[in-house]
Structures are given as structure tokens and as C-alpha cells.
Amino acid sequence: MLIGIDVGGTTTDAVLIHDGKVKSSAKVPTEPQNLLKSLLSALDAVSRDVSPEKLKRVVFSTTVITNLIAEGKTDPVALLLIPGPGMNPAGYDFPNRFVLKGAVDYRGREIRDLDEKEILETAARIREEGISRVAVVSKFCQRNPVQELRVRELVEEALPGSKVELGHRVSGKLNFPRRIATTMLSAATKEQYLAFLNEILKALSERNIKAPVYILKADGGTLPLEKSSSLPVETIFSGPAASTMGALALTSEGESSIVADIGGTTTDLALILSGKPLIASKGAKLPPYLTHVRAFAVRSLPVGGDSAVRVVENESRLRIDAGVGGETGIEAEIETGTETGAEEGQKKISVGPDRAGPAYCLGGPETTPTDALRVLGLSEIGDLALAEEAVARVGSGLGKTGKETAELILDMASGLVASAVRDMFLEWEQEPAYRIWEVLQEKKAMPKKVIGVGGGARGLIERVAEKLGAEALIPEHAEVGNAMGAALARPTLTLNLHVDTERKEYSVAEEGGIVRLHTTDIKNINNMRSGEAEALAAKLLRARAESFGISEYAGEAELTGSEVFNMVRNWSTVGRLFDVSMQIPAGLIPEWKRGGKA
Amino acid sequence: MKFGLGKIKGALKGGPGGAEDRTALEQEAAEQAGAEVKKGMKAEESRTGIKSGMENETSRDKPKRQARRFRLQEERGDGEGKEGDEGKEGEERNGGKTGLVFFPAFDWAISPTHPEREERLLYTRDQIFEEGLMDLPEIAEYKPRLAEYKDVARVHFCVPDVPAQATTPHLISAGSGLVLADALMAGEIKNAFSLARPPGHHSMRVAHGNRGFCNINNEAILVEYLRKKYGIRKIAIVDTDVHHGDGTQEIFYHDPDVLFISFHQDGRTLYPGSGFMDELGGPKALARTINIPLPPATPDEGIHHVLDELVLPILKDFRPELIMNSAGQDNHYTDPLANMRFSARGYAKLNEKLAPDIAVLEGGYAIESALPYVNTGIILAMAGLDYSHVLEPDFTPGMFVQASRDRQVLDEIISTQLENWANRDFLTEEALARYGDFYRHKKSIFYDTDMIQEAQEESVRMCPKCPGYMTIDSTGQHRHRSTKIFGVSVPIYACKECQQEAREEYRSKLHDIRYDYIYLQDKKADRYSSYNVKTGQETLL
Numbered sequence A: 001m002l003i004g005i006d007v008g009g010t011t012t013d014a015v016l017i018h019d020g021k022v023k024s025s026a027k028v029p030t031e032p033q034n035l036l037k038s039l040l041s042a043l044d045a046v047s048r049d050v051s052p053e054k055l056k057r058v059v060f061s062t063t064v065i066t067n068l069i070a071e072g073k074t075d076p077v078a079l080l081l082i083p084g085p086g087m088n089p090a091g092y093d094f095p096n097r098f099v100l101k102g103a104v105d106y107r108g109r110e111i112r113d114l115d116e117k118e119i120l121e122t123a124a125r126i127r128e129e130g131i132s133r134v135a136v137v138s139k140f141c142q143r144n145p146v147q148e149l150r151v152r153e154l155v156e157e158a159l160p161g162s163k164v165e166l167g168h169r170v171s172g173k174l175n176f177p178r179r180i181a182t183t184m185l186s187a188a189t190k191e192q193y194l195a196f197l198n199e200i201l202k203a204l205s206e207r208n209i210k211a212p213v214y215i216l217k218a219d220g221g222t223l224p225l226e227k228s229s230s231l232p233v234e235t236i237f238s239g240p241a242a243s244t245m246g247a248l249a250l251t252s253e254g255e256s257s258i259v260a261d262i263g264g265t266t267t268d269l270a271l272i273l274s275g276k277p278l279i280a281s282k283g284a285k286l287p288p289y290l291t292h293v294r295a296f297a298v299r300s301l302p303v304g305g306d307s308a309v310r311v312v313e314n315e316s317r318l319r320i321d322a323g324v325g326g327e328t329g330i331e332a333e334i335e336t337g338t339e340t341g342a343e344e345g346q347k348k349i350s351v352g353p354d355r356a357g358p359a360y361c362l363g364g365p366e367t368t369p370t371d372a373l374r375v376l377g378l379s380e381i382g383d384l385a386l387a388e389e390a391v392a393r394v395g396s397g398l399g400k401t402g403k404e405t406a407e408l409i410l411d412m413a414s415g416l417v418a419s420a421v422r423d424m425f426l427e428w429e430q431e432p433a434y435r436i437w438e439v440l441q442e443k444k445a446m447p448k449k450v451i452g453v454g455g456g457a458r459g460l461i462e463r464v465a466e467k468l469g470a471e472a473l474i475p476e477h478a479e480v481g482n483a484m485g486a487a488l489a490r491p492t493l494t495l496n497l498h499v500d501t502e503r504k505e506y507s508v509a510e511e512g513g514i515v516r517l518h519t520t521d522i523k524n525i526n527n528m529r530s531g532e533a534e535a536l537a538a539k540l541l542r543a544r545a546e547s548f549g550i551s552e553y554a555g556e557a558e559l560t561g562s563e564v565f566n567m568v569r570n571w572s573t574v575g576r577l578f579d580v581s582m583q584i585p586a587g588l589i590p591e592w593k594r595g596g597k598a
Numbered sequence B: 001m002k003f004g005l006g007k008i009k010g011a012l013k014g015g016p017g018g019a020e021d022r023t024a025l026e027q028e029a030a031e032q033a034g035a036e037v038k039k040g041m042k043a044e045e046s047r048t049g050i051k052s053g054m055e056n057e058t059s060r061d062k063p064k065r066q067a068r069r070f071r072l073q074e075e076r077g078d079g080e081g082k083e084g085d086e087g088k089e090g091e092e093r094n095g096g097k098t099g100l101v102f103f104p105a106f107d108w109a110i111s112p113t114h115p116e117r118e119e120r121l122l123y124t125r126d127q128i129f130e131e132g133l134m135d136l137p138e139i140a141e142y143k144p145r146l147a148e149y150k151d152v153a154r155v156h157f158c159v160p161d162v163p164a165q166a167t168t169p170h171l172i173s174a175g176s177g178l179v180l181a182d183a184l185m186a187g188e189i190k191n192a193f194s195l196a197r198p199p200g201h202h203s204m205r206v207a208h209g210n211r212g213f214c215n216i217n218n219e220a221i222l223v224e225y226l227r228k229k230y231g232i233r234k235i236a237i238v239d240t241d242v243h244h245g246d247g248t249q250e251i252f253y254h255d256p257d258v259l260f261i262s263f264h265q266d267g268r269t270l271y272p273g274s275g276f277m278d279e280l281g282g283p284k285a286l287a288r289t290i291n292i293p294l295p296p297a298t299p300d301e302g303i304h305h306v307l308d309e310l311v312l313p314i315l316k317d318f319r320p321e322l323i324m325n326s327a328g329q330d331n332h333y334t335d336p337l338a339n340m341r342f343s344a345r346g347y348a349k350l351n352e353k354l355a356p357d358i359a360v361l362e363g364g365y366a367i368e369s370a371l372p373y374v375n376t377g378i379i380l381a382m383a384g385l386d387y388s389h390v391l392e393p394d395f396t397p398g399m400f401v402q403a404s405r406d407r408q409v410l411d412e413i414i415s416t417q418l419e420n421w422a423n424r425d426f427l428t429e430e431a432l433a434r435y436g437d438f439y440r441h442k443k444s445i446f447y448d449t450d451m452i453q454e455a456q457e458e459s460v461r462m463c464p465k466c467p468g469y470m471t472i473d474s475t476g477q478h479r480h481r482s483t484k485i486f487g488v489s490v491p492i493y494a495c496k497e498c499q500q501e502a503r504e505e506y507r508s509k510l511h512d513i514r515y516d517y518i519y520l521q522d523k524k525a526d527r528y529s530s531y532n533v534k535t536g537q538e539t540l541l
């Protein structure tokens, strides 16, 4: 039996799956101040009648890190930067930031020495500030971490007991500012995350649950709980990842679709293309930070079943920028609740961006799309008389009947969602191209299916689909699709190999460190071919999968990029640079048999 | 500024109307190539609003437009050209960004070990990606598109036809500029840098093959596109490549509305061996071509002296609607193909002062020691950000000193060319008196890459009402094969009579069996015909 739990912003959802079927599911309110309690009560709700030894796997997604960051409850970190030439480092606007001398270039050559005296002085200032966590990040550390390593050595000596996080261990991708933010956030959340994990482990052992426990990452992959502690930021935005994986589980294999998780206050959008969720080309955005965290290309907008519906004058256009709400989307480009379809000066309807409380028909203070759905008989939730009263109140301001008004409300809400889908699609379509074949690629086609998951999907999703000229689908168990996604997601893994045959070394972005090519079985280094670089990458990926305890998925690895550059100096080739990327993509565990589920 | 605040890209997003009114997205996307779809779609209303504002602005006093300042820049203490109104226009609207197309063509080379190979922008990619420049709110990255054959035919007589000279990478490199031109004219950005290869400034009007690594001229294609699509008339091109921009010069030699200024290492010491001060433009466009042959080993100091005392004053006087930088990077002190002493910071500062609306990458082959730093510097300068920390590892300010003898040479160039510029109307009058109805000129052109020798005779109608139509008789000799063509070109602002005469001229040559191909480039009508004399087949673009 499998258990999946998704700790969301409003509710915590859980499912118990057995023999490819949902045996039971539960929704409990999320208590932001006590996520552990929410998680355990959802767990207990589905596992109460099951003997613990029957559980084969428990997976959960959590907002614990997202909340820590959003609420500013992270631990202070001293940031030691080695930027070298380029942007003015004064622009790296982080608290407790110290800029050090030293520099490494794009080939991994040390082009400027560290100043050890300066490092020791900096360590003394850190001690005065009373900070015990340090993050050291150098530009091009993925090409050579030597300066980061030396700084750690000196800092650990000068500040016994301090915890030092290094940039090249956090991400090997190009983009120094993102690496700074990601490393800093890792250092700033690690201890609290560990404490949270320990509480979970304790609670599970109290319940006699010995099944392996996994955590869901932003890229829809699972990670054994104990492995997740090295990179807690990878767990941000696992909520949208969970619902996307749920949609994947509930639809046929290899299909393309738009996933809309319509909740109480927000709608999360994602794209599944030929059976694979679309990964954001850059890392996740966690306002105000841009990170290197690999995540689905998800877009959030503040429209949901509980969004406040109001009558506004046409010219008073509401425009709210990114950063609304705690659990915001990865793209952070939050659509605002804006109004459409009326002449200047006329009165009309706005939906969102705020939530005043539950729907009026459920005893809330203001009119919501949920009330409109109730009035039109598209849902059974709430009291019909209250819903009619709520909708009539909006309608009287417009001089329209209840049914007309309800239609208008739903039209507005679904219009906002549909235009966000179009925006997201356009952005993906317009991703930059650096190679001829990328420019020549065929036009990307928008999926013709909209999958609704989450509590607010029913009644709205059909309208969204209609506006996009697509087909709407709400699969069975859609309301707990997120928890299903968590339960059924398999591990993911990436590996980016960079080989420099002139320098006779290679590095793996995800692991950091420079390895001599002589340690490999490549015979003629000077004449190394792409095939050999790809074989080396495959071998390294298998080893990496093993170290994460996910060897059984190594066979799912695929090559996502392989490039070779001849290095020519004075008209003759002096070496080659290879960049090979591989991944175990997001997918479902083999226990889940799809087909006929939709 | 703060990292991590995310792109402002979405600022216009979700506005009223916008995508809402659209039905079939795919169909629309298919119709609108490239940048038109890009960011503009988000809010139709706002976009058109900006656009009309932009149109009014085209006749503004050019030097007023200043880059937005990075707040830390005050510390640098070099305050040239920072009048009070800086940046306000940029910050108030979405057009405050610098548009960037980065197209390194990682899958294309002239040949495996040629300087124009896959590796050329690899370390530049590493540097600008590691800097996180694409994430900056001041920068908007655009996806390149292919230029159309017609865009190429608007500039070149391609022998035998456009596809033969403009292969896919050339079309993308030229198209990168067009994407940015559209974004600029739509008011989405305040200026733009097309960081694309292959280069183009050695390509002339007739394209028999590859010259100096170039097949088609990216800047010229951009100029004619801007004129045709947006009605811009006066454009200045400043060629900052170390090589004389002979292709661009030749294409606009008779065009009084295009000011072409090139500084380069003296042609007596470097390819292509031209670009002397007496190359001043055709009779009707004298002093609209300004050449500045610099002594080898000229450092930042010398180039900035010429810029301040000669280039900027002439630009100010010319009052172009748009300034382009033909931005080669081979003046760098480490460039393997030339002998100058320019630095990355020198390049950045040059772009800050020049404030080009569009910069287009040309040469530059010190792919490790120069390009990563020079490109970072140019991008930062154009975006109005601090570039004072962009330093080559082996560079210390003041390491190259201007020789006093060379300083004298520069001062002589400056005074000569300022005088030519001041006398341009007089010179033109004098020249017109010298020629009758036609100006005729013979020249020979060598294509180093493809080993083609071309012999040309051009004629320009000395029309009193317009720049005059032009004919070119050209024979390209490649080993034992020779191709002879005749081309007639009608300027976009030609008078009716010139257009009529040119058409007759084209027709009169169609049965002349001495030629292989006859061309009519009618920019006024935006119609481009080519005729294969042997097969009798006419193609129209």
C-alpha cells in the first residue's frame, strides 16, 4: 500500500492506494503554524485502519521551506562571495554579504589569488556578528572549486563549530546570482528542515511505520527523506509538482495536456507534453529570489473557488504585482484579478485577487465563484438560498438577473485562467534558441486537453477549455490528485557533465569537484569523442543513482543534451570541450498501472 | 539594484483585452513570426500606446537619450554626458530595457578550424550566463528568427540567387537584428544588442561569395528593413570593428541619408586595405562616409579621443533618427588578427557614449581573452549598468599609453575630417558640377574567403530630385569560371522618373547574352526581380 500526502496552503490532502486503486482519501485543514500536526492528522485519517507493515511507501510534499522563506523565519547566514571580474558585486544585495578577492574564470583557471588575511578578518567580523552559518560562493566554482574549498578551510579554522555551505555543492549550473541565492537559502533553512524531518521520523516510528519515506521535489521527483536534508530548497513548490504528477497519473500515457489545479484562492497551471511535465528552463523563482532549483514550469494566479467577487467601476483597474500570497507560483508572475468586457465608466465584475473567507453559501462574508457554480446547479456545495442571495447582490449592482450574473462571474474567472494558459504557452514558445536547429524547430502546438484537478475545478474547467478550444477532463479522484501525485511519483535525477580535454579534467555540475580524466577508462584523451563523453556521463549517473538509493530507476535515464566544441588555437585543435546532460525524468512508479483511469 | 526580483517582463501581463480576444492561438502564432508574438501580445492597448509615442520620438535630438544609471555608478566619477533627464523615460515604461538576442550558432562553422567556428561565442556564453545577465530586469532576451529572402534582396544582388548566398545561419544572424528592430519600434525596449554570428560588414551590394567571413550584410539589411517597415530615413552607422567596414561603406556610399563612420586599423597594415580619408562618399553623399584610419597600437585613450572630438560631434550635427553600432571586438589588445590596444572597459565606455539604438556584433576573434569581457561590458553599458568591474585578468588601467607621434596623427585626422564634414554641402555642389547626368566608376573587389576576383562598373544617375538610381555591371571570376551580372537599384526615396528609367534599364538588358543574370532592386516599390538570361526565367521577391 502506498500513501501520498500533500500539505497545501489551505488543506492537507492524503490518499491510500492499494492495487492501483484509491482505497481512501482525506482532506484536513492546514495549520500553517503546525504543519507537522496537519501532516500527521491527514496520515492518520487514511492509515487508521491499515496495519503499518502493509505500507510499502510514504511520500509527502510540504510547504515547510516555502513558509520559512515567505515568513522570514530563516536563520542568518554570512555570505562570502568571490565574484571576480564582471558585474559590480555591490549589486548582490543580500544581508551579511562580504566580497572577497580572488577569481576563477570560465575555463576554471585561477585568475586572481585569494587574500588569506582578508578572509581571516572577515571571519572575525562574522564572529562579532554572532553568525554561525556561512555560505561561500565563487563565480565559475563549477569549473574549479579550489577557492571555495580554501575559504571553507580557513573559516572553519577561525570559526570552530560554524556550518559552511559551498556554492559548487548546491548547483553547478551557470548563473552566479542564482547560485548565491540558492546556497544562501540552503544554509538558512537546513537546520530547521532537519528538525522538521526528525519530528516526522519520530512520529512515524511512534506509529510503527517502517516503510521508506520520501519527499517530493519541485521537479516532480521523490527523494529519500534522509537524502533531502542536503538540499532542503529542492522541496519548495512541491505542491504544484504534486498536482501535475497527479494529472499525469490520471491520464493516458504519452498525452499532452494543460493541468489546472483550481483551489480556493489560487490556480496553478502546468503543461504536460507528450507525457512529460514541462520543466522551467531556468530554476524556480521564489520572490524576491531567483534560484537554481529545478522545477516544473508552473504558473500561479490568484483566482480560485473562494476568490472575492466584486462590482467595480471600469476605470479603477486593479493591478497587483508579483508576490501576492505565501504559496505563490514558480513563475511568480502572478496574474491579477482584472476585469474585462465593459465600456469605460461602466460597472462590472472583478474576481480576486484576494479571498475574504469561504464562499457565501458556506457562511463566508462575500460572493465567490463557488456561489455562482451553486446558482447554476454546477455544484452541490453550500446552501442554495445563500448562494442566490450572494449572486443577486452582485447582480443588482449591474442590473442583471441571478443566472446572468453567475454566468458572468464564471466567465470572468475562467477567462483569467485561460489567458494565463496562453501567456504561459507563449513564454515557452519564445524560449531563446542558441543553435540553428532550435530556430528551425516546428511551431509548438498547444495541447488540446485541459485536465482539472483540485477542489475548485468542477464547473470552471469546462469554460476554461472552451475558451482555449480544448477538451475538458476532470478525472476520478481529481480532488485529491495532488496527494495521488505524491504517492505515485518516482525519483528524478539529473547529471550535467563538463569535460575539458585540454585541461584533462571533468566535472559534474551536481556534485562539484574537478576530476582528472586519467582516472577514467578513456584511452586517448586528446582524441576523446562524443560517444565516450556520453558513456562517461551514463556511468556517473548510475553511480549517482546508487548513492541516492534509487539504482532501480537508473535504466530510465535519458540523454537530454550532448555537445562538443573543438578548441582551436592558431589554426590547430588543442582540445575538446564536451557538455553532456542526462536525466531520469519525472514519471510514475511501476506499481501504478495507468489506462482506463481517466 | 537587487537580484532576484524577477523580470519585469510580466508587468503588462494580464491587462484588459490582451490575449482574451484571441481565439485560435496557434494560427495567430504562425502568422506572426518571432518578436511580434513575443512580449507584445500581453497588452495590445499599452503596446500601441507606446508605439505611437515612439513614432513622435524618432525626430528627437538623439544625444539626449541616455542609458539608465546603475545607482553605484556615481562612485566611478566619470560623468560624461549625464544630463539631468537621464533614464526617466526608460523607467516609466516597459521600454526601459535593453533587448538582447544571443545567437552563438553553436552548430555552425565556416570550417572546423576557421576563426568563425562553433567555439567563437562559447566563453562569452559562459560569462554572460554566469553573470546572470539574462535575469536582470534591465535586460530582455529575445529569440532570433530567420530573415526573409526579400529582406536580403532589399540590399544585395545575390549571385545567382538569395538562397545561394544567404544560408540558414546567415538568415538567422540577420533576422536577429530584425527581431530587435521590431521590439525597439514597438517600444518594448530602449536599445538592443544583436550578439549573433556570422558577421556581415564586409559584404557588399553584389554578393558573389564570402568576403572577410561575411556573406550578407546584417547592418544594411537592418537599415533597409527599418526604412521599409517603419519609415525611418536618417540613420548613422558607426563601425567600431578593427577592420574597415568596406561592405557597409559600399552599400551606402551614394546614400546621403546614411552616415557611415568607420574607425579601424590603418588599411596599409590590415585587411581589407581600404578605409582611407579620401573615401568620402559618392558625389551626392560626400562626407556621409567618414573613415578614421588609426595607427596600429592605438589604445583606449586614442579611440576615445577620436570618439569625443570627431565621431560624437558629427553625429550630433547629423541628427540621425537612429544610431547603429557595427560592433566588432577585434580592436582588443589580445586580438590575434589585428594590432590595436583597446580594452573591454574601453569598449563599454564607447557604447555608453555612443548610446547606439542597436548594436550588431561583427568581428572579434580573441575568443577567450577578449570576447567574454568585451561582450559583458557592452551589455552592461547599454543597459545603463556599472561596467567598472569588467576587467580582463591581465589588464591594468593605464598599461597602454598613446605614443605622442600617433596622437599627432589622430589630431590631423580629426581636423581633416571635421573640415570635410563642415564643407559637405559645398563639396557635393562642386562634385555635381563636375559630373553630367551619370557618375561612373570602376573598381575591383577581392573575396578572400572564396578566392573570387570581381570587376565592377557602377553608374549613378545624378538626379536633381533624388539620390538617383544606380546600375552595377559586375563580373565575378572564380578560378576558370566567371559570372557576369547586371543590377539596377532604385533607392527607397527615389523620384518617379528615376524609378521609371531604372525599370527600362532592367528591361533593356534582359536579352543581352553577355550577362548571366539581370536584377532589378526596386526599393521604392519593394519589389525585387532577378532574371536568368539563359533560361529566360524571372523570379520576383
Ligand SMILES: [Zn+2]
Binding pocket: B239, B240, B241, B242, B243, B244, B245, B262, B263, B264
Ligand atoms: Zn571599422
Ligand SMILES: [Zn+2]
Binding pocket: B241, B242, B243, B328, B330, B362, B363, B364
Ligand atoms: Zn573585424
Ligand SMILES: [Zn+2]
Binding pocket: B463, B464, B465, B466, B467, B468, B469, B494, B495, B496, B497, B498, B499
Ligand atoms: Zn531621381
